[in-house]
Amino acid sequence: MRTVDSLHLRLLRLLRDHGAISRAELADQLEAPRPRLLAELDRLVGLGYVAEAGLAASRGGRRSTLVELNPGLRFAAVDLGASSIDVEVVNGRLEPVAAYAESADIRSGPKVTLQRVSELLHKARVDGAYERLAAVGIGVPGPVSFRDGVPVSPPIMPGWDRFPVRELLTREHGCPAVVDNDVNVMAIGERHGGVARSVNDFMLVKIGTGIGCGIYLDGEVYRGKDGCAGDIGHIQVELNGPMCSCGNLGCLEALFGGAALAREATVAARSGASPALAERLAAAGTVAACDVALAAAEGDITCIQLIRDGGRRVGRVLAGMVSFANPSMIVIGGGLAQLGHILLAEIRSVVYRRSLPLATGNLPVVLSELGLRAGVAGAAVLASDVAFEQAS
Amino acid sequence: MRTVDSLHLRLLRLLRDHGAISRAELADQLEAPRPRLLAELDRLVGLGYVAEAGLAASRGGRRSTLVELNPGLRFAAVDLGASSIDVEVVNGRLEPVAAYAESADIRSGPKVTLQRVSELLHKARVDGAYERLAAVGIGVPGPVSFRDGVPVSPPIMPGWDRFPVRELLTREHGCPAVVDNDVNVMAIGERHGGVARSVNDFMLVKIGTGIGCGIYLDGEVYRGKDGCAGDIGHIQVELNGPMCSCGNLGCLEALFGGAALAREATVAARSGASPALAERLAAAGTVAACDVALAAAEGDITCIQLIRDGGRRVGRVLAGMVSFANPSMIVIGGGLAQLGHILLAEIRSVVYRRSLPLATGNLPVVLSELGLRAGVAGAAVLASDVAFEQAS
Numbered sequence: 001m002r003t004v005d006s007l008h009l010r011l012l013r014l015l016r017d018h019g020a021i022s023r024a025e026l027a028d029q030l031e032a033p034r035p036r037l038l039a040e041l042d043r044l045v046g047l048g049y050v051a052e053a054g055l056a057a058s059r060g061g062r063r064s065t066l067v068e069l070n071p072g073l074r075f076a077a078v079d080l081g082a083s084s085i086d087v088e089v090v091n092g093r094l095e096p097v098a099a100y101a102e103s104a105d106i107r108s109g110p111k112v113t114l115q116r117v118s119e120l121l122h123k124a125r126v127d128g129a130y131e132r133l134a135a136v137g138i139g140v141p142g143p144v145s146f147r148d149g150v151p152v153s154p155p156i157m158p159g160w161d162r163f164p165v166r167e168l169l170t171r172e173h174g175c176p177a178v179v180d181n182d183v184n185v186m187a188i189g190e191r192h193g194g195v196a197r198s199v200n201d202f203m204l205v206k207i208g209t210g211i212g213c214g215i216y217l218d219g220e221v222y223r224g225k226d227g228c229a230g231d232i233g234h235i236q237v238e239l240n241g242p243m244c245s246c247g248n249l250g251c252l253e254a255l256f257g258g259a260a261l262a263r264e265a266t267v268a269a270r271s272g273a274s275p276a277l278a279e280r281l282a283a284a285g286t287v288a289a290c291d292v293a294l295a296a297a298e299g300d301i302t303c304i305q306l307i308r309d310g311g312r313r314v315g316r317v318l319a320g321m322v323s324f325a326n327p328s329m330i331v332i333g334g335g336l337a338q339l340g341h342i343l344l345a346e347i348r349s350v351v352y353r354r355s356l357p358l359a360t361g362n363l364p365v366v367l368s369e370l371g372l373r374a375g376v377a378g379a380a381v382l383a384s385d386v387a388f389e390q391a392s
Numbered sequence: 393m394r395t396v397d398s399l400h401l402r403l404l405r406l407l408r409d410h411g412a413i414s415r416a417e418l419a420d421q422l423e424a425p426r427p428r429l430l431a432e433l434d435r436l437v438g439l440g441y442v443a444e445a446g447l448a449a450s451r452g453g454r455r456s457t458l459v460e461l462n463p464g465l466r467f468a469a470v471d472l473g474a475s476s477i478d479v480e481v482v483n484g485r486l487e488p489v490a491a492y493a494e495s496a497d498i499r500s501g502p503k504v505t506l507q508r509v510s511e512l513l514h515k516a517r518v519d520g521a522y523e524r525l526a527a528v529g530i531g532v533p534g535p536v537s538f539r540d541g542v543p544v545s546p547p548i549m550p551g552w553d554r555f556p557v558r559e560l561l562t563r564e565h566g567c568p569a570v571v572d573n574d575v576n577v578m579a580i581g582e583r584h585g586g587v588a589r590s591v592n593d594f595m596l597v598k599i600g601t602g603i604g605c606g607i608y609l610d611g612e613v614y615r616g617k618d619g620c621a622g623d624i625g626h627i628q629v630e631l632n633g634p635m636c637s638c639g640n641l642g643c644l645e646a647l648f649g650g651a652a653l654a655r656e657a658t659v660a661a662r663s664g665a666s667p668a669l670a671e672r673l674a675a676a677g678t679v680a681a682c683d684v685a686l687a688a689a690e691g692d693i694t695c696i697q698l699i700r701d702g703g704r705r706v707g708r709v710l711a712g713m714v715s716f717a718n719p720s721m722i723v724i725g726g727g728l729a730q731l732g733h734i735l736l737a738e739i740r741s742v743v744y745r746r747s748l749p750l751a752t753g754n755l756p757v758v759l760s761e762l763g764l765r766a767g768v769a770g771a772a773v774l775a776s777d778v779a780f781e782q783a784s
Contacts, residue, residue: 143750153750201617213716217609224718225593228750235712236746248746320627320712324605326616354628354640358535358545358620 007032007040012049012388015069016092017192022056022064041067049073049134049391069093074130075383076173078117078138079182079375082106082156082209085113087120088376089129094193094384098129099376106141109159110168118172135390136169136177137383139185139375141210143228149179152227155246156210178386182206182375183230184221186368187214189378190331195369201328203321204368205232207314207343208334209258213321232321233257237313252317256310258335261289264306274302293339304342311343315350322355322363333368340367399424399432404441404780407461408484409584414448414456433459441465441526441783461485466522467775468565470509470530471574471767474498474548474601477505479512480768481521486585486776490521491768498533501551502560510564527782528561528569529775531577531767533602535620541571544619547638548602570778574598574767575622576613578760579606581770582723587761593720595713596760597624599706599735600726601650605713624713625649629705644709648702650727653681656698666694685731696734703735707742714747714755725760732759 010030015021023041027034044050045067053066069092079086083105089098100120104113117138124130142154149166151157169177180188187204190196196204196216204214211233215222223229233253234246241250242260254260265287269277276295281287296303318330330351332344348365355363370377402422407413415433419426436442437459445458461484471478475497481490492512496505509530516522534546541558543549561569572580579596582588588596588608596606603625607614615621625645626638633642634652646652657679661669668687673679688695710722722743724736740757747755762769 143748215716217614222609222717224751225720226718226750226753228748229716229718231715231718231748231751232712234748235715236708246748316628317712320624320709321716323623323627324607324621324713324716325614326618326621326623328617356535356620356623356626356638358618359616359623361618 006392007036008044008391009388011037011040012044012069012391013385015050015067016094016384016388019093020053020066020068022066024056024064026067044391047391049388072131074133075380075387076121076124076133076136077376077380077383078136079185079379080106080113080117080138080140081182081375082141085116085120086372086376087117087124088380089121089124089133090380092384094377094380098124098127100124106157106160110163110165114165114168114172121173133173133175135175135383135387136173137185137379137381137386138165138169138177138179139182139379140165140179141182143226143231144179144181144184145227146180146223149177151179176386176390178382180221180379180382181212181214181223181227181230183212183214184223185214185378185382186333186374187216187331187378188221188381189370189374189376190333190368191216192381193370193377194331194374195366196329196331199329201325202331203230203318203325203327203329204331204333204374205314205318206334207256207332207336211253211257211314211334215325217325232317235317235320237316252313256313258289261292261306261310261336262287265289265292265303268302268306274300276300276303289336290338293336296339296342307339307342308346310336310339311346312350314343315347316354318347319351319354322351322359326359327363330363330365331368332365333371333374335372337367337371398784399428400436400783401780403429403432404436404461404783405777407442407459408486408776408780411485412445412458412460414458416448416456418459436783439783441780464523466525467772467779468513468516468525468528469768469772469775470528471577471771472498472505472509472530472532473574473767474533477508477512478764478768479509479516480772481513481516481525482772484776486769486772490516490519492516498549498552502555502557506557506560513565525565525567527567527775527779528565529577529771529773529778530557530561530569530571531574531771532557532571533574535618535623536571536573537619538572538615541569543571568778568782570774572613572771572774573604573606573615573619573622575604575606576615577606577770577774578725578762578766579608579723579770580613580773581762581766581768582725582760583608584773585762585769586723586766587758588721588723591721593717594723595622595710595717595719595721596723596725596766597706597710598726599648599724599728603645603649603706603726607717609717624709627709627712629708644705648705650681653684653698653702653728654679657681657684657695660694660698666692668692668695681728682730685728688731688734699731699734700738702728702731703738704742706735707739708746710739711743711746714743714751718751719755722755722757723760724757725763725766727764729759729763
């Protein structure tokens with residue numbers, strides 16, 4: 001049994017998602033009694049969340065004044081990957097006003113990594129992107145206790161287990177902070193401003209260094225009992241497949257994560273099975289997953305086969321998830337989503353063939369719209385939500 | 393965003409689940425203002441849902457009167473299996489006052505089957521089990537549009553597709569009716585009065601003629617976009633396994649449903665691999681899944697192996713579901729759950745080994761408590777809920 005969202009939350013979200021709006025229209029859209037709404041607006045202006053924005057176009061009678069989110073409102077959105085840091089400062093409409101991206105190894109631990117995040121945010125302030133932050137949202141590549149704001153037993157993040165990420169960010173930046181799993185924040189991003197806009201039940205599948213899945217059910221992120229729902233990278237797809245970093249055999253991730261694909265690409269380059277990869281290996285000394293995509297686009301048969309094999313394995317796991325969850329949409333994102341339509345075609349073919357026809361009759365399987373920005377976009381949504389909640 | 397349940401619904405459910413209670417305690421438990429509660433009670437007495445039940449024990453001051461659900465309140469609960477009809481008439485506390493069970497082939501179609509249900513309910517009335525029904529709840533072995541009250545493309549129910557089950561029952565019995573999938577009603581039963589009492593996120597896995605899964609998320613049944621969530625019987629467990637009734641190869645159900653187990657048992661009996669089954673085949677002319685359970689209990693190695701093989705396959709599918717959904721509990725039910733602890737041990741072993749440690753650290757995998765009564769018990773809960781909702 002959940003409670004209905006309160007007026008101030010609905011009001012602030014409406015201003016975030018629709019921009020400046022007249023008081024009259026606000027009252028209509030929120031179906032709130034006008035006196036209560038006006039009192040609430042006054043309160044939020046006082047708190048610095050809302051500002052006047054001139055007069056609305058006439059609707060016949062006296063012209064209503066427009067209100068909008070305070071133009072000085074700023075949120076920080078952070079997306080930590082296994083090997084990258086993406087930081088954005090966004091305004092109240094969640095439009096980026098500053099963005100930084102750099103390589104970083106999550107295994108260097110929370111102190112080093114979060115120190116670097118703080119330095120980037122400091123730089124943003126010096127660059128004039130903000131005076132003060134209303135909230136920070138951050139996604140990390142591992143399971144998270146959303147309630148406690150800490151990573152929980154994250155397999156690829158040594159030193160991060162139960163590290164007080166939220167507490168540290170709150171203290172550092174003097175504002176509320178919110179921590180979630182990287183795949184969940186991508187799903188939140190796609191639902192707010194991407195391909196899953198207004199879809200209530202969908203799965204976002206991230207195929208990158210790791211493989212994971214963000215789950216929306218009934219319009220809310222589903223995190224499971226321990227915050228690790230969606231961990232599909234460790235579902236077994238080959239009984240006697242290669243050993244995975246988790247210690248089991250034949251996990252999806254061990255067969256088609258970024259590392260697995262790079263390994264297979266190196267084999268194909270060395271053996272000469274793929275002339276295109278052999279050329280790249282000779283030129284650069286190494287081949288990566290993205291080289292497979294480029295070579296496949298040029299028609300290299302071995303690379304096309306590698307992508308199709310991987311797509312088939314992802315498809316088999318997703319077919320099971322579709323039978324289990326009967327979602328409205330599947331969104332494919334993450335670095336390897338750039339393998340593009342060969343990958344998508346193979347995933348679709350297996351999902352449509354292997355799931356119950358009733359579940360796939362009207363099931364779009366599509367590529368992410370926000371691409372590599374999905375993570376920061378979702379972190380920004382989370383940050384704004386936590387700031388708005390605290391405006392009560 | 394869901395609305396909070398209304399007072400009359402909470403009140404009626406409390407009387408259903410806790411029995412007679414004083415007005416004073418009711419006001420405490422429901423945290424409702426006393427005048428509003430008393431008015432609501434008067435209204436529900438007028439409608440025939442609630443009745444006075446004498447005086448409560450003294451709490452010091454004036455003795456409060458007890459109220460309870462009207463002792464004449466009756467619901468019908470129906471559980472249709474592939475080859476069985478179970479009907480109960482229950483009182484407001486959902487205690488059975490009449491019960492009937494018989495064999496029936498769901499493939500004889502909706503008219504014949506529902507006619508038989510009506511005859512059983514007619515018999516119950518003649519036997520004095522009720523004067524009139526407040527609602528009928530029914531579970532059917534296939535996907536259901538819960539909103540429309542009709543089966544949707546049910547694979548093993550020819551002639552039932554979009555048949556107006558709810559409408560027919562409502563017309564026939566002059567009361568609201570509610571239709572759901574048979575596995576969902578089992579999950580509802582276990583949550584209301586079985587092993588999953590008060591567990592908000594769990595999966596009930598039915599292993600019987602078919603294999604399916606009822607899903608509770610955040611305290612509510614999760615049905616998916618088309619009402620077919622939980623259809624795990626058609627997840628592939630062997631790439632080149634036997635052909636399933638759904639047309640695909642190697643589905644879980646094709647390898648370990650009741651029919652598959654009976655087929656393997658027959659082979660083991662004929663080949664002499666299982667002396668116990670051979671004896672049963674000679675005596676009865678046929679062997680069924682339950683014979684495997686009996687022979688295994690007597691120590692027949694082949695039968696123990698058959699159950700372990702099946703349990704391992706179920707476990708592999710469930711391990712994937714645990715990684716995906718991170719539930720709080722898994723309940724194993726249905727006819728083959730009577731294969732008992734050999735089956736359970738094998739399922740547990742695979743789930744605990746193959747899922748993320750974080751997800752299984754505190755994950756009970758247990759047998760159903762209500763056993764074969766889970767279906768009717770859940771149908772009774774659904775019936776009472778729909779009757780209570782209409783008391784507004």
